[in-house]
Amino acid sequence: MSVPYSSKIFGLIPWYSFLIVTGAAIAIWLAVREERRTDLKKDTVIDFALWVLPAGIIGARLYYVVFSWDQFKDDLLSVFRIWEGGIAIYGAVIAGLLTALIFSRKRKVSFLTLCDMIAPGLILAQAIGRWANYFNQECYGLAVNNPSLQFFPFAVQISNGAGREWHMATFFYESVWNLAVFVFLLIARRKWFHYRGDVISFYAFCYACGRLIVEDFRTDSLYATSSIRVSQLLSVIICLFILFRYFLFFGKRNTAFPVRVYISGAIAAAADLFLALWLSGAIMLDVSVLMRFIVLLSGSIINLISVFILYGACAEGEVIYAGVKG
DSSP states (O other): OOSOSOSEETTTEEHHHHHHHHHHHHHHHHHHHHHTTSSSOTTHHHHHHHHHHHHHHHHHHHHHHHTTHHHHTTOGGGGGOGGGOOOOHHHHHHHHHHHHHHHHHHHTOOHHHHHHHHHHHHHHHHHHHHHHHHHHTOSOBSBOOOGGGOSTTTEEEEEOSSSEEEEEOHHHHHHHHHHHHHHHHHHHHHHTOOSTTHHHHHHHHHHHHHHHHHGGGBSSOOBSSSSOBHHHHHHHHHHHHHHHHHHHHHHHHOSSOOHHHHHHHHHHHHHHHHHHHHHTTSSOOOOOHHHHHHHHHHHHHHHHHHHHHHHHHHOOSOOEETTEEO
């Protein structure tokens, strides 16, 4: 398992393409099942899929190309060889959200309801899609030189021209995290979530917290500058945005904030501000890989605790989820 036996199924179909398509198909199937619980018209999800799938692919590729332009500038046709790898999930999500906004306005359906239906399937598709990186031998992490850690799934063997070298299996770490988020969303949308937009908000928040950590180990990150990893900075921004969203939402429904909301919100905001400045290079802090991991893990944990405290303070009142009242 530390080395994929082949990048193609029976030597014909690329595993990369197969897994991406499989993930998308399962996401649509899950959304169609959820559609039956809502007040949306039948086949809304299918119609939306015809919009969002091509938009997501284009967005994912454009995002990758923009931040890896040196890789494509001498061979522009390589931009279209997407089966060779080179897509970015954040690009797909951004394009998907813009498409959902346009679709919802054109069809006069709830934007948040639409996003809530799609989110669990999307994170599951991401978990499946990470295994496409395994077969393409990409999205791996730092070299693993300790023999006691040279085993799958902690590490994978990557060809370096002269042989193979052990690297951290960052694709696997993210796949496991995404799968955990998927399970959480399935349970939470039935038992805990109360409002439209909760599923997509917690999808974005939880994914960002995991990506913030895993991205730091990768050797093929996309950079906005020579030192700023785009995905990490975007993850921090997403966390801040979701926290701010619920803070505003709570403020509209209540005249006073519990002390725990102020404290947790202030700590999370301070942690995110520090991470943003540190990751952007505004704060110079030269630490070991282990210490970087501890700092990023601490930031993610603080964010997760804060958003649950804040959401718990918001969760009183009428229960409305995905167009279903009751």
